[in-house]
Amino acid sequence: MSTIEMNHITKVYGDGFKAVTDVNIDVADGEFLILVGPSGSGKSTLLRMIVGLEDITSGDLVIDGTRMNDRAPRDRNLSMVFQNYALYPHLTVFENIAFPLRLSKNKVPESKIKEMVGEIADSLELREHLDRKPANLSGGQRQRVAMGRAIIRSANGFLFDEPLSNLDAKLRGQMRTEIARLQRRLGITTVYVTHDQTEAMTLGDRVAVLRRGVLQQVASPRELYEQPVNLFVAGFIGSPPMNFLPATVGDNVLEMPFVNLPLPEAVGKAKNKGDLVIVGVRPEAFEDANLVEEVHRHEGVTFTATVDVTEWLGNEKYAYLPFEPHKDVQQALNELDRELDGEAMRTQLVVSLDGSSKIRQGDDAELWVNPDSIHVFDAESGDNLTRDESKARQIADESEEDRKRELARAQEKEPLKV
Ligand code: ADP
16 A cells, blocks of 8 residues: 655656656555656656656655655565566466565465465466466466566555557457456556556546646546646547637637637636637537437537538447638647647547437538537647636546545455455
8 A cells, every 4th residue: 555656756868858847746545547648758757767767867756655766676666567568488377476476585485375376366367377388378368467466566556557558459448447457456556657548548547648748637537538728638638539620719709610609708808809719629519400409409509511521330420520720720730639649630620429310421411519518728828728627626526536435345345455
């Protein structure tokens, strides 16, 4: 049981490159924290500083109240699971899992080793593979062996560096669930690096979003999704990604391609008439107007637009609507896209409709959008002008309550103590 505190952590590499800048994150006891960001944003560097594989240039790393900057990796008592699993090819599964116990300063009796490996092998469904070598295992099984080896040490914390990136999509999904379950059952403080926003959103109690070594926001998945602090976080979280549309501030109105929406009060205060802003609308904020019940129609704005392409996925239907880009914001948005490794096409609106929608490609379709769900960003700084701090706090409180409840339930129902 441990807390991990990162206080003003900075990393400057030998060649002068600043990979991590002044990062502050407190990981609570038993919490599952995700470090996410595009490639090169400093996630691995930060993780390696926590585990002790990389020197900390400045700032303090505090584990359970003790400053750890100068402690050797083995004295930090953290277990790391690497992307390539780092299993010993000449050892059996049993010996791979038992390895940390054999290294341990206090000699563990053979019978105890057998018992512990057996228990872990059962929980990871590895019992029948204990005599095999890693080369004869599937990717998912190797992954579980690596986890078993990490668990057996009864470490103060788990650190994962992109553990699922070598697996195919189906196995990745399974292992994701497995890791989440194990983490809850063990109740071990965990820091997990990924560049995959789906993994981040599904696994994390809280998610820390990094951009070029700078922490943008650390919050629960729901808060990141509903109350992102800036354009970068908004664009990173959500699939398909949030639409960004150029808009001009008018009299009580935002003038946008396709539709004008009521001007949010906060934007009216921060901006003047004629100013350019960027409006963020998630695909799921739209609906086929014909499918919106009469009683809810007035809650949104209805407009007509030509649909270029549709994709039907069964439970939902995506429709794509091209629009004229605005030269003053397009460059910034293109840059953002490159940084996000984005596949988004920023000159078309993507809307997600109910699967039963009859809208076809080429139609002039009647669409409905809920203006309460939009975000308005400063075109230059990218700051979210419509972020609601009190709502954000409320979401944070609720998420923290959920986390504690889940952890307690897992501990009560199926604790795994080693
Ligand atoms: P991520 O894990 O988010 O992909 P990294 O932490 O691996 O990012 O790297 C962050 C930045 O630091 C990158 O720009 C990378 O090129 C740079 N970097 C990583 N290792 C070194 C090193 N040993 N010397 C100099 N720069 C490095």
